[in-house]
Amino acid sequence: MKVPITYLTSANRSLWTESVAKSDGLPARPSGPWIDTKHKLLTYYAHLFATGMKNSWKSRVYLELFSGPGKCFIRDTGTEDLGSPLKVIDHEFTKFIFTEMNGPAAEALAQRLEPYSNSAQTEIWCGDCAEAIQRIHIPDRSLTLAFIDPTGIGHAPFSLIEALRKKTRCDLLINVQHGMGIKMNVHQYTPDSDEECALTQFLGHDGWKKLPRHNAKEFFVGVLDLYKQQLDKLGFSFTGREVLISNQQGSGLYLLLFASGHPRGKEFWEKSLKGVLHPELDLGM
Numbered sequence: 001m002k003v004p005i006t007y008l009t010s011a012n013r014s015l016w017t018e019s020v021a022k023s024d025g026l027p028a029r030p031s032g033p034w035i036d037t038k039h040k041l042l043t044y045y046a047h048l049f050a051t052g053m054k055n056s057w058k059s060r061v062y063l064e065l066f067s068g069p070g071k072c073f074i075r076d077t078g079t080e081d082l083g084s085p086l087k088v089i090d091h092e093f094t095k096f097i098f099t100e101m102n103g104p105a106a107e108a109l110a111q112r113l114e115p116y117s118n119s120a121q122t123e124i125w126c127g128d129c130a131e132a133i134q135r136i137h138i139p140d141r142s143l144t145l146a147f148i149d150p151t152g153i154g155h156a157p158f159s160l161i162e163a164l165r166k167k168t169r170c171d172l173l174i175n176v177q178h179g180m181g182i183k184m185n186v187h188q189y190t191p192d193s194d195e196e197c198a199l200t201q202f203l204g205h206d207g208w209k210k211l212p213r214h215n216a217k218e219f220f221v222g223v224l225d226l227y228k229q230q231l232d233k234l235g236f237s238f239t240g241r242e243v244l245i246s247n248q249q250g251s252g253l254y255l256l257l258f259a260s261g262h263p264r265g266k267e268f269w270e271k272s273l274k275g276v277l278h279p280e281l282d283l284g285m
Ligand SMILES: C[S@@+](CC[C@H](N)C(=O)[O-])C[C@H]1O[C@@H](n2cnc3c(N)ncnc32)[C@H](O)[C@@H]1O
Pocket: 029, 065, 066, 067, 068, 069, 070, 071, 072, 082, 083, 084, 085, 099, 100, 101, 102, 105, 127, 128, 129, 130, 149, 150, 151, 155
């Protein structure tokens, strides 16, 4: 079924200049092979969430705030892979909501989702997810899994998490751009940075200014701790073990951070870590 797209004033309507997929001629996001671990953890968790919560929650929503076009092009191997929305669309959620800033990417995603039976319960918002989150409707008494997958820390300010929390009860899987976003830019984060500074926006306050900055790794650990405290204040008291996603040279690119308001969420996350990172362990699935 055709997937409706709602265009917001913040939508970026410029032409697609990156790669296109050979398989369907539609936009594809260039990526590296490390994207596989991110997608496996997401889909493993999504499966546990959507099936495990089925009896207690009639309405189970999957919300992805930085969706991409639904296909990736893996530069190193020259192969194509499905993007996260297409990896999750067959799971047992009752509603799927995607937000994507880029017009051609949102349109490609809509076309690619069309053949799936769950497309009947799917909507796309094209524009800045901070604008979209104010407009989207999540049914009352829903349990939501929100995947937040930006390309920089400045794209996902803490106000976005606050708006999301006001809207729905949810579990969060957040891509924290710790390499390029934080560790490599420590020199930029100086005590005279104003409130528009990406790190202040990301954390929702400038408490990071009190952290020692001579060691980038320690600085990041301090920032992560402050971020978890912020999540805890919103009721996300159960944060799971983070997963560092690195490139082939072993340089850390980003962290996947899980947070939930319920201990069951953390339990599912632990299972996902075992299932994906140590698949030899029998999880009874
Ligand atoms: C890392 S990619 C998403 C990849 C996708 N989640 C996957 O794994 O297949 C990030 C996407 O977010 C989009 N984007 C960037 N800023 C945005 C914003 N403020 N609101 C919504 N989408 C945004 C970009 O156009 C890009 O397609």
